[in-house]
Amino acid sequence: MAAFRTILAVSAVLLAAAEANLRAPANTKVPTEAWLTTPELIEFWGYPGETHTVVTEDGYVVDVHRILGRRGQVDKPRRRKTPVLIAHGYGASSECMVLRDNNTLAFMLANEDFDVWLGNTRGNFYGRRHSHLSSADQRFWDFSWHENGVFDMRATIDYMLATTGEASVAVLGHSMGATSLFALLAEMPEYNAKVRAAFLLGPAVYFHSVRGTFNEVRKRAPWSERTLSLIRLENFMTRAPYPRLCFSNLGGGMTINPNCIRVFTDAQGPFFNTNHNTYLPILLRHWPAGTSVGQLAHFMQLIVKGDGFKKFDHGPERNRVLYGTASPPPYNLTNVRSPCFFYYCDNDYQANPKDVRRLAADVPGTAGLFRTPARAFNHLDIMYEEAAGELVYKRLLRDIAKYRN
Numbered sequence: 001m002a003a004f005r006t007i008l009a010v011s012a013v014l015l016a017a018a019e020a021n022l023r024a025p026a027n028t029k030v031p032t033e034a035w036l037t038t039p040e041l042i043e044f045w046g047y048p049g050e051t052h053t054v055v056t057e058d059g060y061v062v063d064v065h066r067i068l069g070r071r072g073q074v075d076k077p078r079r080r081k082t083p084v085l086i087a088h089g090y091g092a093s094s095e096c097m098v099l100r101d102n103n104t105l106a107f108m109l110a111n112e113d114f115d116v117w118l119g120n121t122r123g124n125f126y127g128r129r130h131s132h133l134s135s136a137d138q139r140f141w142d143f144s145w146h147e148n149g150v151f152d153m154r155a156t157i158d159y160m161l162a163t164t165g166e167a168s169v170a171v172l173g174h175s176m177g178a179t180s181l182f183a184l185l186a187e188m189p190e191y192n193a194k195v196r197a198a199f200l201l202g203p204a205v206y207f208h209s210v211r212g213t214f215n216e217v218r219k220r221a222p223w224s225e226r227t228l229s230l231i232r233l234e235n236f237m238t239r240a241p242y243p244r245l246c247f248s249n250l251g252g253g254m255t256i257n258p259n260c261i262r263v264f265t266d267a268q269g270p271f272f273n274t275n276h277n278t279y280l281p282i283l284l285r286h287w288p289a290g291t292s293v294g295q296l297a298h299f300m301q302l303i304v305k306g307d308g309f310k311k312f313d314h315g316p317e318r319n320r321v322l323y324g325t326a327s328p329p330p331y332n333l334t335n336v337r338s339p340c341f342f343y344y345c346d347n348d349y350q351a352n353p354k355d356v357r358r359l360a361a362d363v364p365g366t367a368g369l370f371r372t373p374a375r376a377f378n379h380l381d382i383m384y385e386e387a388a389g390e391l392v393y394k395r396l397l398r399d400i401a402k403y404r405n
Contacts, residue, residue, distance in 0.1 A: 030254060034285040038065045038094040038118060038126070045101040046071045047110060052117075052163070056155040058147075059131035060122040064156055065094045067106060067116040081115035082404040083160050083169040087153060087177025089383065090145075090204070090295065091288035093125050094118035096384070099282050103389025105172065105396070112397060114404070115164060119156050119177070121148040124289040144298035144312050149180030150187050157194055168196040170403055172396075174383040175351070176295070178203035182309065182363075185338060186331035195338040197367070197403040199396055202348050202382045206355035207303045213267040214303050214350060246284055254281045269347040269378030272385050279384045301328075309333065337365045341399050343392055345372035348379045370395055 033041060042049035048068040055061050086097050086106055097106045097118050110116045120126040122143060133140045153171075160169050173181045178200040184191055210218065246260035247253045261274065271277055294312070301313050308330045313319065316326040323329050340363055344356040353371070360366045372382060372391055382388055 061129035063126040089175030093289035144294035149183035189335040209352035212349040339367035341368040345377040
């Protein structure tokens with residue numbers, strides 16, 4: 001049974017990159033917000049918004065979404081506001097940042113007069129275009145979170161600065177959003193000047209002390225990297241909606257299959273509210289939003305080896321061409337000098353507290369380290385749980401207020 005649960009959990013992690021582009025069927029009893037796009041969600045909750053299009057240096061075309069003001073505000077603000085980029089986690093999109101109107105970090109920041117930008121990455125719902133590649137082309141999907149940082153996030157930051165006239169932005173990263181930011185700042189340290197401060201929720205960077213599914217992957221599935229590399233990138237991770245595994249009734253159901261809850265618990269840690277979780281049934285109709293095998297493979301390399309924050313391992317021959325060494329080199333985290341605030345929880349199976357504290361010790365820019373005061377709180381809760389408003393975000397708002405215009 002334990003072996004079966006491990007296989008099931010690993011399969012769920014693989015399928016978590018499948019497309020969940022679902023739309024409301026007739027006579028649905030599921031709340032409206034389960035079926036809306038990011039612009040529709042921002043408007044639905046009563047906020048003014050805009051969509052902007054960013055083109056990366058390597059040709060990817062990505063939409064980002066901006067919340068222009070407080071709830072109910074109809075005119076554009078006349079005074080300068082501090083721009084904040086919220087970078088989503090693995091398999092997510094900007095939709096996941098605005099699924100609720102209360103105790104949601106994006107809207108809390110907007111109501112505090114921050115200029116909120118919701119980022120996206122190549123491969124998700126809002127990043128399926130390219131200057132000369134079709135999303136049906138395997139080459140389109142040849143990327144990991146390294147490219148999400150050094151291309152997508154970099155282009156988004158530059159676009160925000162050009163649009164607002166500001167010299168720097170604040171960045172909030174959940175999970176892979178933090179991974180990508182550290183890849184950018186380590187590789188291109190000049191961007192520290194453009195990031196006035198970073199606020200990192202469950203940063204997925206070090207994996208020495210992972211628990212649950214990811215520890216089982218390390219012990220039982222060292223083959224995972226090679227297996228992933230054999231899968232055709234464009235045909236596996238963007239098909240077959242994952243929510244179909246979790247709901248018996250996609251249109252009218254809000255009850256999640258207990259086996260699905262078990263899979264998430266094994267991978268993410270114990271939920272703050274397991275029996276009456278209000279965000280997961282909505283989230284699973286927006287997530288996963290699409291990604292590449294490369295993102296997952298890069299994470300798997302770090303998890304299986306557990307020996308630091310390293311670049312993608314292409315194999316000895318290709319590594320020698322790209323890096324000059326047979327093994328992939330580590331990212332130089334001593335280059336990360338922007339003020340960094342870390343927020344973690346005791347039962348996060350991915351961003352283990354030991355790994356987050358070690359990361360904070362290794363980053364010269366560390367300015368704060370905050371432990372969530374709830375024992376049962378996991379990797380998803382810290383971004384999506386309503387209770388995070390009181391347990392985490394109020395502290396984060398105090399921290400970010402030091403860096404506003």
